[in-house]
Amino acid sequence: MPEKKPTEEINSFGESVGIELEREPRGKDIVIGEPFNPDDIDISTRSMTIDLLLSRIEDGALDLAPDFQRRAGIWNEKQQSRLIESLLLRIPLPTLYAAEDDNDHWVIVDGIQRLTTITRFISPSYIKSVPLRLQQLEYLGDDFNQCTYEDLPARLKRRLRETELVVHLIKNGTPEEVKFNIFARINTGGLPLSAQELRHALIPGSVREVLRKLAECKEFKEATCNSIKDERMAAREMVLRYIAFKLTPPNNYKERDFDRFLSTSMHSVNALSRQSLLKLGRDFKASLVAASSIFGVDAYRKRYSPDDGRYPINKALFESITVALSNLTDMQRDVCVRNARKIKKSFIELMNDAAFDSSISQGTGDASKVRRRFSAIKHLLEAHSR
Structure with missing residues (x-):
């Protein structure tokens, strides 16, 4: 049975970040997905x-x-x-x-x-x-x-x-993934850094400003109802998750280490041309506007029945919906907005599919679950875009 009272992430100030915790979180340690040569350290x-x-x-x-x-x-x-x-x-x-x-x-x-x-x-x-x-x-x-x-x-x-x-x-x-692992192990100060803060610290370049601007744009704040706190770069991580799967189609995702996938994506952003960055931002904002128009205050949130209470933002839903909507044409997004009621009904039906619910709730970095949720959301939206 679905959890009716999901837990929200709490920041170091004891406040809700506005994002739902996975039922089986990956844990605090940043793991090393492949063997490395100790002599490189x-x-x-x-x-x-x-x-x-x-x-x-x-x-x-x-x-x-x-x-x-x-x-x-x-x-x-x-x-x-x-x-x-x-x-x-x-x-x-x-x-x-x-x-x-x-x-x-x-x-x-x-x-x-x-x-x-x-x-x-x-x-x-x-x-x-x-x-x-x-x-x-x-x-x-x-x-x-x-x-x-x-x-x-x-x-x-x-x-x-x-x-x-x-x-x-x-x-x-020293290999970058090893740096991340080392800092995750020794990060014991009064305010330990989140995974995204570590990525931000260790990966310089234009990507820092790209993530900041998109996380602070009015379209993001309106679509998420201003519920995502960015003191620990939670909003920037959500933007990065969108960009990562926009640059790497979900069917091509094979990583065993989701944190490394996000780090690699930050380097990819640094290599993009100005024109590509502008298009990336335009597509993202258009997707946010469409999601807000379709789902309203429920955008990127679970809903198992019309009578459910309001759930916190779900990261996996955010990346799946934003990427799927960004890949539609303006005309297709407009049709989806007109079919909002049908989409929301179909979404509730999808949420009651145990396999889909699992794909957005636990072990969300698993390649098979990534493909499942992206495929399901893509088909749902495309079915109502004609």
Whole structure:
């Protein structure tokens, strides 16, 4: 029997992301789909002064991934102040993890908040931030509460800048899927990155801006009823899933590792021409408008009967419906909109097919389930587009 109260994904702030969880989620680890040569892994450990790290930030050679600063102060003022207090007290900080790209630029993947806090206190202009003013210190409060870096005595300024932090640097040349696996294993900071945030950090290029713009477009927000929160890049992952299956027809999908499939698709977007990107965006938006017109507030949501309550957005339905509608002509989409009532009735019948329900509810990265759901949605829409 179908679940009548599906669970929604919850972000690190304890809020619903607006997306339905799979009944059997793949798990938090990013797996390696094929064997790799351990000799390809190249990780160096460096002890670097804060001064050297700040120099890299100033030169643009160290990326703090500002897109991850989803809310002003994920760490509040007290937490940031206590970190600076730890440095002043010579308490060692946890290790930082970074990845190196082709140009010897580093991306911080574990330790973003720590390094951002340090930069905000010592050199706030490097990250275009207001200076951090210390508050609610536990041991140094009487002397340093309300102090900025400029208010500190010279010896403490020097102490901060000469403090050494340990950085584990995954060198350029380490296979990308191995990088993802490593970061998934060690990503233990106060706000561990989601799979899409890891992809965003490790795969630079135009794809970052493409995903952001499409996730923020009014057509996406209207079609999803503004229910998808993007603080953890949930909306961008949904856009990427659409693009991935738009570029790779579902019948050609054979991946054993869905996360790697999405990563490969990000690289494919980077290789597209401007004209191809514009068409990709136009098709996506046209599909969103059509889905909203056909399904209304139920777009991309399960419905087993007319009397069901409203379900959260389902990722597998989103990618299947958006791709299918994007492949229709404008005229065919218009016919589908006119046949909305029939489509919704047929969709309820489809949802009560156990095999289809399974294909959008559990193990959704399995190739046979990918083909099943895309084929079923394609045939449903095409049948009402004539």
